[in-house]
């Protein structure tokens with residue numbers, strides 16, 4: 187049993203040179219579902235997100251905007267904090283890499299690596315992409331237009347020669363491989379784990395971890411001509427937010443190693459090769475698991491400002507409502523795969539799964555109780571075999587979905603819940619409580635009670651995914667706010683409770699209105 191065990195989940199920290207879009211919303215919502223699920227399951231959770239504010243890319247963006255970098259960061263970081271509010275994200279902390287608590291921790295980790303002989307001064311010459319803030323090997327590049335060299339991500343690279351500090355990454359190859367071997371679930375999905383292992387097996391070179399040709403970063407302790415490589419700086423956020431270098435007590439002692447770093451597939455190498463090596467070299471345990479999810483395209487194309495298909499989360503939320511967006515993002519794709527966003531697909535899910543299946547179930551049950559049972563939870567008589575069957579299924583749901591959530595198979599967890607919703611709808615049709623009203627009012631009460639109890643259980647279970655709609659449903663069942671955790675599932679709905687007037691939880695999306703709003 188995992189209750190009482192702490193759970194630490196993180197999003198990547200977002201670059202402040204960009205504004206939030208659908209892809210970022212995806213990562214953040216997925217983490218929010220995990221954090222909410224674990225809290226409801228009785229675990230002590232820390233859910234961290236934040237903004238990545240140093241480096242050449244941010245420095246260039248600030249220059250283009252004509253403001254000093256710190257001012258630029260102060261201006262953009264709130265947009266990322268605003269995204270968490272817009273999406274009803276339950277993060278416990280938001281870290282900015284320009285905060286003193288972070289800077290102190292980064293300096294401490296640098297000194298620790300230095301003290302252990304893991305850092306040396308050398309001369310770097312090679313290819314660098316400012317867009318990716320990453321070094322590339324010549325063999326990874328392809329030729330682009332006008333003699334340009336292009337990285338596998340599509341970003342342009344430039345030739346760089348400067349004095350840099352290096353981290354002895356090459357010395358960690360075997361120990362990394364042994365660690366991956368000993369921790370088979372530490373990188374997911376499996377295909378990504380294989381990718382990482384073959385990258386490490388192909389040979390690791392020492393990594394440049396400082397830069398001298400610009401200044402927007404944390405100065406290297408004892409050699410301030412250098413600033414610390416932005417990825418080293420950024421990765422350390424996961425421990426500075428826990429109070430590192432204070433490790434013997436406080437949040438670090440409670441929450442490290444992280445249970446999950448959620449990342450997109452593009453930043454997997456940083457999170458499973460460099461980060462693990464830095465940590466091991468500093469004598470710190472690597473995170474328990476890193477999950478790399480896929481990328482969204484929009485109507486078949488890569489999202490970009492120039493193509494005009496860049497989707498700010500606010501646009502989606504304004505159009506479809508927050509809970510439908512959250513549901514769609516996690517239901518539509520097998521988590522881990524790439525996929526395509528289309529308005530047709532989201533409308534299909536909204537009107538099908540949400541309005542027709544779940545919304546309609548809730549609406550018909552609550553309306554019948556309101557009309558036929560004096561707007562109070564009816565008193566049931568003895569349960570029939572069909573009632574017990576439905577109830578047993580409902581009781582089994584949490585155990586069915588817990589391992590799916592723990593494995594980040596959000597789409598399967600939702601599919602499992604919605605299969606049960608379909609079963610509950612069949613039960614309504616089979617039992618036909620509207621016909622029982624005349625023929626057997628006592629039996630009608632039992633059927634409607636059973637359905638109210640089933641709705642209560644569903645409402646509690648879907649809270650991590652659609653917190654607003656779930657709260658509205660539980661309010662309509664008069665379930666007290668402090669009786670909505672998974673531990674409360676075992677206490678059945680008491681009869682006799684007065685219910686407020688019912689209203690729809692998932693309204694249908696009508697195309698004509700959307701067209702008018704366009």
Ligand code: MSP
Pocket residue numbers: 197198199200201204208209210212213238420421422423448449450451452453480481482483489
């Ligand atoms: N700052 C780094 C992360 C440092 S973590 C120590 C960074 N930031 S980012 O803002 O560029 O990207 C953040 C996340 O958004 C990444 O996980 C990335 O995969 C994700 N996405 C960006 N575009 C995306 C899509 N189109 N689809 C899905 N996720 C995408 O990288």
